[in-house]
Amino acid sequence: MARDVSQADWPAMSLAEAFARLTGPGSRFEIGEEEIRGRRTRVWRRIPRNLAELFEGSRRFGPREFLVYEDDRVTYEAFRRASIHLAERLIADGAGKGDRVALIMRNLPEWPVAFYGSVIMGAINVPLNGWWTGPELEFGLADSGARIAIVDEERLARILPHLDACPALERIYVARPSGPLPDDPRIASLDAVLGAPERWGDLPDAPLPAVAIAPDDDAAILYTSGTTGKPKGAIASHRNICCTVAAAALPGMVNLLRCGQPVPSDEAAAAMAMTGPQRVNLLAVPLFHATGLTGQLVLGLNAGARVVLMRRWDVDQAVALIEAEQVTATGGVPTIAWQLVERAERGGADLSSLTGLTFGGAPASPELVRRIAANFPRAVPGSGWGMTETCAAFAMAVGRDYSGHPESAGYCSPVCDLQIRDPEDGTTVLPVGATGEIWARGPQVVRGYWNRPEATAETFVDGWLRTGDIGRLDAEGYLAIVDRAKDMLIRGGENIYCLEVEHALHEHPDVLDAAVVGRPHPTLGEEPVAVVHLRPGGRVSAAELREAVGHRLAAFKVPVEIRFWPELLPRNANGKVLKAELRKLFVPAGGA
Template identity: 55%
Template sequence: MSNPDLPPGWPAMSIAQAHALLTQPGSPLETEELTIRGVPTKVWKNTPPSLRAVVEHARSHGEKIYLVYEDERVSYEAFFRATARLAQAMADQGVTKGDRVAVIMRNLPEWVAAFYAAAALGAVVTPLNAWWTGPELEYGLTDSGTKLAVVDAERYERLAEHIPNCPDLVRVYVSRCRGDEEFAHPLVAKLEDLIGAPNDWKNLPDAQLPPAEVGPEDDATICYTSGTTGKPKGALATNRAVNTAVMTGAAAGARSFLRRGEAPPAPDPNAPQRSSLISVPLFHVTGNMAILNPTTFAGGKLVMMYKWDPIRAFELIEREKIQAAGGVPTIAWQLIEHPARKNYDLSSLESVAYGGAPSAPELVRRLRETFPKSQPGQGWGMTETCATVTSNGAEDYINRPDSCGPAAAVAELQIRDPEDGRTVLPTGAVGELWSFGPMNCKAYWNKPEATAQTFIDGWVRTGDLARLDEEGFCFIIDRAKDMLIRGGENIYCVEVENVLYDHPAVMDAAVVGKPHRTLGEEPAAVVTLKPGAAATEAELRAFVAERLAAFKVPVEILIRHETLPRNPNGKILKSELKELFVPAQANA
């Protein structure tokens, strides 16, 4: 049966045909094959060669506003001057190519300047999780062997007593210091003494980046995995891997036009500047590789949120005429469901995209109803793939709302047998998802055993259970380690969660395993209801029972008033939720 929401004659061409047309010789999205670490790999021919090149190109956007944070507004030229000045200070402290420089702060303009200043020197930028405690930050600094760190005042308070335990550190710059605060430690200095406050960057003298030779295969970043189990691992990425997303996002948008039977619009240097709301952390690959870096290269305006708050998001969308927002599905749901939404003019929104966590198919329909001008979209990627590998948007997303989309034109996906990791399974079969392409990281920092298990001949073994359809669209079924086995029956958590999301009262849902003496485990759920909505546990269990087999129905559903706990990447911390279902005697 055809979908009445799709235009007649859609699709005009297959995914393979669209990719072939987009990547043909002479096109902006042309691809070529290179040998990377001994493996033939398809790459975007016109990808910026390095993060340093992105900084140099950014200056060409001149006086366009680049960063907006509260009442601070920073132009591209002002950003470049601050970045060049900070890069010179780093060089004066002995930072050279290959040294690690940590950036530890919430979403602030200084984060962006520190990130690009270090990258311009060829240093390996190490964005550490701003939610980490002092001991966790110490782990990140010592594990990476960080030489210089740029932190905000709140992070410094957590870190101060741990600095003596970080022998590789030679300097810590602290931003947003309070009053006339002085630092007793000889390695610590105020960032403002170097570059001033963001609103004053425009008054800095003209400056150039210190000389450095930085190429595509040089190391660029170490981003730490979520660390929901065990110690976080630092995923080491090259400049090519980090910059791949600059082209991948543009290609996904162009593909939608071709699938519709239309020519993608040519770049217009005189078009109004695009603006994006960044509400996800910059220390996560979604924030810095899928949003920050492409926006910087394209000359867009980035409106920064210190932390997510739906009311503040509404105010900023209205004030700044923001066109793109999103991050994770929970943010999209709150943009739709919050009762205050009607009080704000959100008509500028053209795109609400998300990733990092499964989303219910109903979300597509609700976004189109709520924001008729806006194209919903989602994608899939992970820290080890520098964010985006697949993208799904426009009519493709309407037609396959439970898919994260097909792989980018430079990427390849395979479904393999989870047991042997070698056998490629047929179309439609559920197995472990493997990812290949120039966006993949090369290793885990100083962890050869973990590297050997995950990074294999250019492929990343993701740990996700998924299937591919006949056209290459990917359907994430679950994390392999989160799949429940109830008396020998496999239960994919996301399947049960999507049914719960279909209930009109449910805002957020997570399914976890509840220990059982004979069955091993049974499904249990934790849900958050939408503002003003009501539902009982019995009602929700009956709702699931009408739609899924009896063995998949949660034996217990806890209804919470607060949002479900998440890590900074937007993933629900199921390890915490599982504790809610541990028998009381086990905790005695």
């Protein structure tokens, strides 16, 4: 395997050489150029042209299991029939190309059916955050102008008091109602349309809806996490989402080449997908998040994987599912990997089936890479960086390419570009190794925000996405995430990147979760403080942690106060720590 190649032999070639080897004419990763919104853009030649084509391609996996949730087990063929049956119902309801169909439910087998059932008939799917309150869901429904909503019972209860504020909403389908539905002509049972999941295979075998869908037609509106102000709906095209098919597969092939190993032919790779062992993915992040939707559901469908759904992340349940389903890959935010590492170190769980642990959504500590290697010798680690606006991972690295650069989030694919610019003027491109704001360009970048022309103009500039993240690029193109611009604090004129301090805290073996925030100071402006969650049995004191950080970083970066949190730190659905909540723990210096 690639990780057995000696360090002296790595890398066998540069990234540029590997890209050239893999992307030539006729290859699986062939690159061409097309015009996208008036700009010549490098594109993948051999990806599905739209999500309907990707969906139809999965038909070859027919009797293979696709979705597993508790006692529900759904084959690819049953999933296909249910999705097309729902598409036909949406058309019968009067929905057409470009109409918005909102999707608000927990991770259920009906979620993928509702997503694909809407996009294959040309509608724009709007996955709304299942953690949102009633007023927040009202905003999403009204802002998107959703004509139809597909919800579960809990989300129905939240939106019922707000329906009068959603005048465009004509029909609501409810999955798995436990009793009679409200007496409202707009509300109907999804179960009455599809039947129970075990009966989906009995639905009629029908062709795809006869709708012309271009690659750059709108496919989804993905709302940002909205940690400040109202969430913004990023408008993802079919091409944006389908690009992840090549972008996610390429790093594994690059890793093989750079380790001096042969790359399977396109024919061998296709045969392996059909006849080799089925990949089993544990999907432990919300499907409404770009990572869950594009990074796991879309890629899982394209690869013929079995996708095991979790209602929400729980490490004990995850361990049980990994053992029972022989899960081969999982991931999400780094917290998931940290907890699995901790369980492996504690012993008593059989996690030997795991051959892939990937994470993104929040930067990971290099210590995590070392602990994965020590506890999961068969697992190939991977990391990535992306945003809702890039349809999940935009930069990525796996295997030796990642473990050899554990401080990085990987490199962007050869159809994309990254620049580091001066965050003040937004135009000056900084040299290799300099820290600044990350700008991104390529066919994964969405076209803008729904109904937000001013925010679109501020964020999407001359074909580039201004990310707001702070990072640096090395000479070969590896991206290191330094912090979010808004998370950086300034202490007496010195910049402190919270992520750097968080990594230092994670170096201590007793630390499982950590976050650094700024506390106002009357003379210095701000000073760093930290909140830490210890692993079971951890006994380190705040003073010992401050001393440990002081051995690694300059004194001005050491947290002046450390509080201990009894559980994993609070996060939003995208895996980002709710730092505004943590700041409330600390009284301003000099305050009462």
